[in-house]
Amino acid sequence: MNSEFAKHEKDYIQIYQGKGYTANFHFKDDTLISSDTKSEYAPKDIFIVAEHRYEGMSDPSDMSILYIIETNKNEKGTFLSGYGPSADLEVAEFFNNIPEANISNKKNINNINE
Incomplete structure (x- = not known):
């Protein structure tokens, strides 16, 4: 994956949608x-x-941060959120409460050789 073509959130969202991450x-x-x-x-x-x-x-x-998500009901999608000074504190707390065992980088398109 050449990240030169995916510098913005919308670029990554489109790429992940093409890989089946279509849930909003x-x-x-x-x-x-x-x-x-x-x-x-x-x-x-x-x-x-x-x-x-x-x-x-x-x-x-x-x-901002773009999360690529899979759920326990097999839904796959994305969630875009502000972070740092622009973060919604309730959203940030929700994502901070996701168990560490549920967080990986295994589907990161920048790491996958196809």
Whole structure:
């Protein structure tokens, strides 16, 4: 994977969607919810298989993180969140509560040789 072509969140989202990570998630009331199936997930139900961090080109304090997610119900998708000064503290706490055993980088497109 040539990361030259994937400098922005939207580029990575499109690449992961092409690999089957098509579910969209939103956060409400300490729960990650699938926009399509309406399934609700607690931190223990989420597996982060890759993540990508970004700094704003014009403002380095504009930071975001793209999580590549698989769930215990076999949904695969992405979740984009601010981090650093722009972080939503409730979302950050949710992702901090995902068990360490559920976090890997095994599906990171920058590490996979195809």
